[in-house]
Amino acid sequence: xxxxxxxxxxxxxxxxxxxxxxxxxxxxxxxxxxxxxxxxxxxxxxxxxxxxxxxxxxxxxxxxxxxxxxxxxxxxxxxxxxxxxxxxxxxxxxxxxxxxxxxxxxxxxxxxxxxxxxxxxxxxxxxxxxxxxxxxxxxxxxxxxxxxxxxxxxxxxxxxxxxxxxxxxxxxxxxxxxxxxxxxxxxxxxxxxxxxxxxxxxxxxxxxxxxxxxxxxxxxxxxxxxxxxxxxxxxxxxxxxxxxxxxxxxxxxxxxxxxxxxxxxxxxxxxxxxxxxxxxxxxxxxxxxxxxxxxxxxxxxxxxxxxxxxxxxxxxxxxxxxxxxxxxxxxxxxxxxxxxxxxxxxxxxxxxxxxxxxxxxxxxxxxxxxxxxxxxxxxxxxxxxxxxxxxxxxxxxxxxxx
Amino acid sequence: xxxxxxxxxxxxxxxxxxxxxxxxxxxxxxxxxxxxxxxxxxxxxxxxxxxxxxxxxxxxxxxxxxxxxxxxxxxxxxxxxxxxxxxxxxxxxxxxxxxxxxxxxxxxxxxxxxxxxxxxxxxxxxxxxxxxxxxxxxxxxxxxxxxxxxxxxxxxxxxxxxxxxxxxxxxxxxxxxxxxxxxxxxxxxxxxxxxxxxxxxxxxxxxxxxxxxxxxxxxxxxxxxxxxxxxxxxxxxxxxxxxxxxxxxxxxxxxxxxxxxxxxxxxxxxxxxxxxxxxxxxxxxxxxxxxxxxxxxxxxxxxxxxxxxxxxxxxxxxxxxxxxxxxxxxxxxxxxxxxxxxxxxxxxxxxxxxxxxxxxxxxxxxxxxxxxxxxxxxxxxxxxxxxxxxxxxxxxxxxxxxxxxxxxxxxxxxxxxxxxxxxxxx
Numbered sequence: 001x002x003x004x005x006x007x008x009x010x011x012x013x014x015x016x017x018x019x020x021x022x023x024x025x026x027x028x029x030x031x032x033x034x035x036x037x038x039x040x041x042x043x044x045x046x047x048x049x050x051x052x053x054x055x056x057x058x059x060x061x062x063x064x065x066x067x068x069x070x071x072x073x074x075x076x077x078x079x080x081x082x083x084x085x086x087x088x089x090x091x092x093x094x095x096x097x098x099x100x101x102x103x104x105x106x107x108x109x110x111x112x113x114x115x116x117x118x119x120x121x122x123x124x125x126x127x128x129x130x131x132x133x134x135x136x137x138x139x140x141x142x143x144x145x146x147x148x149x150x151x152x153x154x155x156x157x158x159x160x161x162x163x164x165x166x167x168x169x170x171x172x173x174x175x176x177x178x179x180x181x182x183x184x185x186x187x188x189x190x191x192x193x194x195x196x197x198x199x200x201x202x203x204x205x206x207x208x209x210x211x212x213x214x215x216x217x218x219x220x221x222x223x224x225x226x227x228x229x230x231x232x233x234x235x236x237x238x239x240x241x242x243x244x245x246x247x248x249x250x251x252x253x254x255x256x257x258x259x260x261x262x263x264x265x266x267x268x269x270x271x272x273x274x275x276x277x278x279x280x281x282x283x284x285x286x287x288x289x290x291x292x293x294x295x296x297x298x299x300x301x302x303x304x305x306x307x308x309x310x311x312x313x314x315x316x317x318x319x320x321x322x323x324x325x326x327x328x329x330x331x332x333x334x335x336x337x338x339x340x341x342x343x344x345x346x347x348x349x350x351x352x353x354x355x356x357x358x359x360x361x362x363x364x365x366x367x368x369x370x371x372x373x374x375x376x377x378x379x380x381x382x383x384x385x386x387x388x389x390x391x392x393x394x395x396x397x398x399x400x401x402x
Numbered sequence: 403x404x405x406x407x408x409x410x411x412x413x414x415x416x417x418x419x420x421x422x423x424x425x426x427x428x429x430x431x432x433x434x435x436x437x438x439x440x441x442x443x444x445x446x447x448x449x450x451x452x453x454x455x456x457x458x459x460x461x462x463x464x465x466x467x468x469x470x471x472x473x474x475x476x477x478x479x480x481x482x483x484x485x486x487x488x489x490x491x492x493x494x495x496x497x498x499x500x501x502x503x504x505x506x507x508x509x510x511x512x513x514x515x516x517x518x519x520x521x522x523x524x525x526x527x528x529x530x531x532x533x534x535x536x537x538x539x540x541x542x543x544x545x546x547x548x549x550x551x552x553x554x555x556x557x558x559x560x561x562x563x564x565x566x567x568x569x570x571x572x573x574x575x576x577x578x579x580x581x582x583x584x585x586x587x588x589x590x591x592x593x594x595x596x597x598x599x600x601x602x603x604x605x606x607x608x609x610x611x612x613x614x615x616x617x618x619x620x621x622x623x624x625x626x627x628x629x630x631x632x633x634x635x636x637x638x639x640x641x642x643x644x645x646x647x648x649x650x651x652x653x654x655x656x657x658x659x660x661x662x663x664x665x666x667x668x669x670x671x672x673x674x675x676x677x678x679x680x681x682x683x684x685x686x687x688x689x690x691x692x693x694x695x696x697x698x699x700x701x702x703x704x705x706x707x708x709x710x711x712x713x714x715x716x717x718x719x720x721x722x723x724x725x726x727x728x729x730x731x732x733x734x735x736x737x738x739x740x741x742x743x744x745x746x747x748x749x750x751x752x753x754x755x756x757x758x759x760x761x762x763x764x765x766x767x768x769x770x771x772x773x774x775x776x777x778x779x780x781x782x783x784x785x786x787x788x789x790x791x792x793x794x795x796x797x798x799x800x801x802x803x804x805x806x807x808x809x810x811x812x813x814x815x816x817x818x819x820x821x822x823x824x825x826x827x828x
Contacts, residue, residue: 027430027431027434030431086430088430091432127431129432134441136441136818137443137444137445137685138443141441141818143441145438145439147435147438185438185439185822187439187820189700192701192818194703194765195701195703195745195747196747197700197818198769199700200698200700202698202822386430
């Protein structure tokens with residue numbers, strides 16, 4: 001057990017470097033503190049995104065009690081690849097990115113199930129380049145600008161799920177928000193009448209930190225129904241300068257309440273529904289650390305999702321090929337155009353391979369979720385609506401030992 | 403089941419390896435992201451950034467020149483001669499009828515020629531008459547000057563006639579074009595240098611055309627001789643050494659910067675600390691400004707304007723460089739070492755820029771100097787003295803003059819800065 005725990009910790013720390021890394025998942029990462037990332041596994045994504053109160057193996061960060069009942073040591077990893085088209089008036093672009101929204105190591109100790117993991121929280125990666133000409137008092141100068149923002153905020157959590165009764169478990173987790181944002185601005189000049197202009201280059205970096213804790217519950221009132229809920233407290237997020245001219249800042253992170261339930265409509269058909277409220281209006285993002293021209297407001301948000309899964313837990317065969325569909329609607333917290341904040345929808349289709357007869361703790365599971373979605377933000381009177389359509393592919397791998 | 407776990411792990415690793423894709427340029431983001439930075443050009447008057455200037459000639463002498471200058475009242479005030487020491491050998495080597503090189507004494511000198519190689523980058527204007535003149539007094543090539551034929555003992559021995567006491571004019575020729583001028587010497591002229599005493603005094607090359615000047619790359623003397631006991635004619639001879647003699651140039655006038663020449667002139671500008679310099683928040687703004695230390699200096703040029711320079715003005719194109727004066731407590735300012743030039747891309751000025759029409763502007767890049775002084779570290783001191791110098795020194799006879807502090811054409815400081823918009827918006 002000790003050896004496993006050490007390995008698990010090492011893997012977690014190694015993956016912490018890539019969870020939340022990579023490029024942007026949405027143009028909306030430009031504003032406020034970034035684009036909120038759903039730290040969920042591929043199965044939870046397919047069933048509405050939040051994964052609260054879902055029967056079977058679903059271990060999103062939303063509920064620390066969700067690992068209750070797992071009796072073998074294991075690792076769950078999710079990777080997502082997103083491609084999207086964005087448009088705003090006459091401007092449009094197509095791009096893509098890959099992220100690792102969740103990595104979690106689970107190790108039961110007696111009836112208590114411990115877990116440690118790292119997941120995404122806010123994505124702050126984006127980049128752009130543009131060219132222009134600046135009039136000077138004598139002549140003009142042509143330039144090429146490049147803006148890059150790399151990084152984001154992740155969450156590291158250590159939790160325990162404790163069975164209170166056969167049907168009721170509570171979970172608790174403590175953790176920390178970590179991360180770093182690096183902003184680079186480069187301006188290259190063409191040769192001008194005043195001679196050669198040296199390029200302008202600026203790098204500013206901030207490191208984020210803040211505490212968080214969760215309390216969750218998972219209750220199975222009868223064999224076909226599961227209900228879950230959680231509250232998430234987050235302390236003040238501090239952004240400390242580590243390079244360049246960045247003013248140290250503090251942000252209030254939201255209190256979050258999530259609830260969900262799932263039930264078998266028939267022996268092999270599971271229905272799940274979940275929702276979460278987040279008090280993002282308490283957060284004053286200002287213009288963000290990197291002054292990207294936003295209005296700097298935020299709002300409370302709702303996220304709701306639902307899904308269906310065809311996978312009979314009573315089937316004792318070794319191989320299972322579940323099918324899933326789901327839908328999720330999210331309000332994003334930070335204003336994007338004027339005082340208007342974006343909304344997001346995602347329709348999901350999922351399948352995969354479950355190895356092992358145990359529905360809650362299979363030997364291994366590979367889940368594939370394909371999502372189609374969109375984001376919109378109303379224009380502010382002077383600009384047209386912002387629209388973004390996306391395809392996202394989520395791969396989840398879960399492996400459990402003996 | 404172990405294989406299943408391995409497959410799963412492999413899938414996870416592959417998924418991670420495929421991750422971290424690159425984001426391409428995003429036009430939408432370009433429309434949404436703020437202005438970021440601005441570029442602003444600002445020009446400061448001398449009183450804004452200068453507290454003084456000084457001019458000095460520090461090193462070098464006409465003896466160092468690897469070229470020659472001849473002039474006659476050029477620009478109304480400049481004369482220059484080239485004195486040369488003739489090599490008239492006593493023997494001559496030549497091939498006989500069988501091709502064997504033999505050496506004989508010289509029986510007779512029939513004549514010869516003086517060859518003048520002109521600098522093709524500094525041709526004189528119009529036809530110019532050259533004269534080859536016998537010098538009648540001995541002189542010392544190391545210490546000779548316009549007024550003294552020697553100064554080996556610390557007491558100058560003056561010429562009877564300044565510029566080299568002339569004897570007879572041995573030959574003349576008119577230059578009209580081309581980089582080589584051959585001045586024939588007849589037998590009588592050559593015979594003058596056939597005398598060992600006159601040989602030692604050598605000759606003088608000068609111009610007979612008032613208002614003319616020529617820069618020459620080299621001068622050579624050859625004699626047509628007949629070896630003893632032979633009837634063949636052989637060419638031999640040469641010049642042992644040559645030197646320019648010219649009156650000392652006038653001292654620089656007040657409010658004038660002088661660069662180049664020989665001895666080499668340099669000018670030092672004493673800058674004010676740049677803490678007080680401010681730049682507009684955006685081009686043309688008169689209501690908002692920001693400290694220079696808060697922006698990035700993308701280019702800094704010292705703007706200097708030429709002043710009408712006398713006949714001592716540079717004979718070739720000149721480029722001005724800015725170099726920091728690296729002061730040391732125990733070293734006089736004018737002997738302080740200089741930094742490397744801040745740039746080699748400044749404007750080049752032709753001789754015409756220093757004629758009476760003058761007032762031609764030249765940019766002297768000093769970006770590194772301004773960057774250094776606009777952001778002085780806590781443990782550093784500003785470097786406030788900037789030396790202006792010709793990009794090439796000791797290879798120009800003439801100098802260039804520019805407007806200095808207090809003149810109508812005083813230097814200006816041109817900055818092109820990049821302003822982070824976040825620093826100038828609330």
